[in-house]
Amino acid sequence: MIGTKSFEAIVNGEQVKLNIPQNLRLIDVLRNYLGLTGTKEGCGEGECGACTVLVDGEPYNSCLLFALQVQNKNILTIEGLASYNNLHPLQESFLEHGAVQCGYCTPGMLLVAKALLDKNPNPTREEIKVAISGNLCRCTGYSKIVDAISAVAEKGVKR
Amino acid sequence: MTIGKSLPRYEGLGKVTGQAKFPADYYMPGMLYGKTLRTPLASAKILRLDTSKAESLRGVAKVVTAQDIPGENGHGVIFPDAPILVEDRVRSINDAIALVAAESEEIAEEALSLIKVEYEELPAVYDPREAMKEDSPLVWDKGNILYHLPIRKGDVEKGFREADVIVENKYSTQMVDHAFLQPEAALSYIDETGNLVLRVATQYVHWDRTEIARALNININQVRVVCATVGGAFGGREDMTLQLHCSLLTWLTKRPVKMVYSREESFKAHSKRHPIYMKYKTGCTKEGKLIALEAEFIGDAGAYSSWSPNILRKSAVHATGPYYVPNVKVDAYAVHTNNPFTGAMRGFGAAQPPIAYEAQMDLLAKELGLHPFTIRWRNAFEEGSETATGQILETSVGLKETLLATAKAYGWDVEKLY
Ligand code: FES
Ligand code: FES
Numbered sequence: 001m002i003g004t005k006s007f008e009a010i011v012n013g014e015q016v017k018l019n020i021p022q023n024l025r026l027i028d029v030l031r032n033y034l035g036l037t038g039t040k041e042g043c044g045e046g047e048c049g050a051c052t053v054l055v056d057g058e059p060y061n062s063c064l065l066f067a068l069q070v071q072n073k074n075i076l077t078i079e080g081l082a083s084y085n086n087l088h089p090l091q092e093s094f095l096e097h098g099a100v101q102c103g104y105c106t107p108g109m110l111l112v113a114k115a116l117l118d119k120n121p122n123p124t125r126e127e128i129k130v131a132i133s134g135n136l137c138r139c140t141g142y143s144k145i146v147d148a149i150s151a152v153a154e155k156g157v158k159r
Numbered sequence: 160m161t162i163g164k165s166l167p168r169y170e171g172l173g174k175v176t177g178q179a180k181f182p183a184d185y186y187m188p189g190m191l192y193g194k195t196l197r198t199p200l201a202s203a204k205i206l207r208l209d210t211s212k213a214e215s216l217r218g219v220a221k222v223v224t225a226q227d228i229p230g231e232n233g234h235g236v237i238f239p240d241a242p243i244l245v246e247d248r249v250r251s252i253n254d255a256i257a258l259v260a261a262e263s264e265e266i267a268e269e270a271l272s273l274i275k276v277e278y279e280e281l282p283a284v285y286d287p288r289e290a291m292k293e294d295s296p297l298v299w300d301k302g303n304i305l306y307h308l309p310i311r312k313g314d315v316e317k318g319f320r321e322a323d324v325i326v327e328n329k330y331s332t333q334m335v336d337h338a339f340l341q342p343e344a345a346l347s348y349i350d351e352t353g354n355l356v357l358r359v360a361t362q363y364v365h366w367d368r369t370e371i372a373r374a375l376n377i378n379i380n381q382v383r384v385v386c387a388t389v390g391g392a393f394g395g396r397e398d399m400t401l402q403l404h405c406s407l408l409t410w411l412t413k414r415p416v417k418m419v420y421s422r423e424e425s426f427k428a429h430s431k432r433h434p435i436y437m438k439y440k441t442g443c444t445k446e447g448k449l450i451a452l453e454a455e456f457i458g459d460a461g462a463y464s465s466w467s468p469n470i471l472r473k474s475a476v477h478a479t480g481p482y483y484v485p486n487v488k489v490d491a492y493a494v495h496t497n498n499p500f501t502g503a504m505r506g507f508g509a510a511q512p513p514i515a516y517e518a519q520m521d522l523l524a525k526e527l528g529l530h531p532f533t534i535r536w537r538n539a540f541e542e543g544s545e546t547a548t549g550q551i552l553e554t555s556v557g558l559k560e561t562l563l564a565t566a567k568a569y570g571w572d573v574e575k576l577y
Contacts, residue, residue, distance in 0.1 A: 037183075102392075136340060
């Protein structure tokens with residue numbers, strides 16, 4: 001039997017304290033303990049990026065992290081990006097540009113895009129492509145996602 | 160009026176905020192976790208199946224084998240020839256043998272490893288061309304050829320005699336997985352009226368419902384299939400995967416059951432695009448007018464029928480491509496092998512033939528010293544054209560306009576290429 005340990009972090013701006021099995025992945029804590037099911041599992045092995053969350057502003061595959069590796073860190077999931085009535089410009093732009101089809105890659109795509117724009121508010125299309133290169137989308141063919149991100153970059157919106 | 164306007168995706172808000180619920184996003188208090196035992200063999204007889212150790216593992220609520228299915232043990236979009244759980248004859252790698260429902264995923268996983276299966280391996284066939292031969296191992300006793308569609312138009316022999324150039328080649332395409340981003344998942348439970356409810360991402364809600372009712376031996380109105388948000392499908396969610404398994408576990412335990420496939424199991428469980436072996440013989444006059452075409456398609460159906468007949472029919476119907484040919488002979492076959500079963504995937508049999516017929520067009524053009532545009536232009540379907548199956552195309556034949564627009568976009572001087 002694997003022992004439990006106390007886990008503390010700030011998730012979407014709120015302090016979280018839980019007792020969790022030591023071998024639990026970050027994605028499992030988010031989905032199964034905190035009910036944050038916006039974080040998706042597509043492969044469980046770091047290939048698809050559907051499970052992307054931001055840890056201290058950097059994108060990570062939450063399927064490849066033990067929760068205890070992000071002890072005391074600041075974690076942002078899709079649920080923390082904006083509220084239903086007050087969308088982030090990237091969310092609006094994804095909808096406007098048809099960058100969302102089935103939506104399974106969308107949370108991860110939005111979060112890598114946010115991480116990019118926070119660091120580099122004026123990326124080139126090439127830089128956008130590199131930023132989303134760890135995230136697979138099987139529906140859109142990517143170009144609309146790149147359009148959506150560059151439209152936000154052009155407006156120079158920062159949040 | 161909404162016609163002619165771009166409307167926002169109505170479920171888009173939920174998708175950009177992480178609120179959209181895919182099947183794995185549903186949880187219920189007291190739910191069990193379901194797992195599937197699959198065979199590593201492609202062709203075998205089950206001699207013994209011992210689930211006793213798995214059943215006595217603490218935390219295991221139920222182990223299910225073929226014997227426990229209350230109704231019919233078979234499913235399929237055309238013929239119900241895919242087993243829900245194999246009774247004695249394994250026909251394909253990854254066939255499901257047993258199911259476990261347990262208090263946690265870990266326990267369910269451990270229980271699978273405690274199930275003992277003794278097999279007698281049987282001869283297998285992995286190439287549909289081999290499977291058509293008299294002496295091939297039989298995937299099904301009735302024979303391996305599932306479907307044959309001949310199309311005959313005009314007189315191909317005469318056509319080839321009149322041809323100035325003939326090109327003859329073989330082409331083949333490979334097996335492809337849809338790899339939709341959301342692996343299969345489902346949650347099933349019994350509702351307050353005693354009916355079975357299944358939340359799943361599916362392309363075929365009403366058929367899932369029919370087949371679940373048949374397998375559980377209950378009335379169709381006792382089954383509710385609720386389609387969750389679907390994380391891509393591309394044809395790969397037309398056949399049943401975990402729908403029947405999850406339903407069975409709930410029906411037999413009367414408890415909510417959740418099943419979530421890993422990516423690996425997703426690859427194992429759902430259909431694939433048909434590999435098709437194609438033979439083409441195409442003849443045309445020196446003006447570049449097609450005069451005869453002979454094609455053979457041998458599609459690998461894998462062990463179970465799924466949509467294979469319809470798909471190979473579509474390949475056959477598309478054999479000439481969008482080109483008028485007066486003399487045509489096509490034979491399309493769907494053939495069983497012990498490979499994973501093949502089914503619907505974007506194009507549904509129309510995606511493979513272009514690899515062959517367009518290559519033939521390029522080769523004919525080359526032989527004749529014609530531009531690739533010219534040979535296509537001279538044979539392109541237009542309003543009033545008759546296809547190989549005798550259909551007269553009465554309206555909406557936009558091929559020539561499309562050809563022109565593309566050629567111009569390429570900067571080709573079309574005036575000189577007609
Ligand atoms: S689920 Fe983590 S990268 Fe695919
Ligand atoms: S929208 Fe379906 S995977 Fe990206």
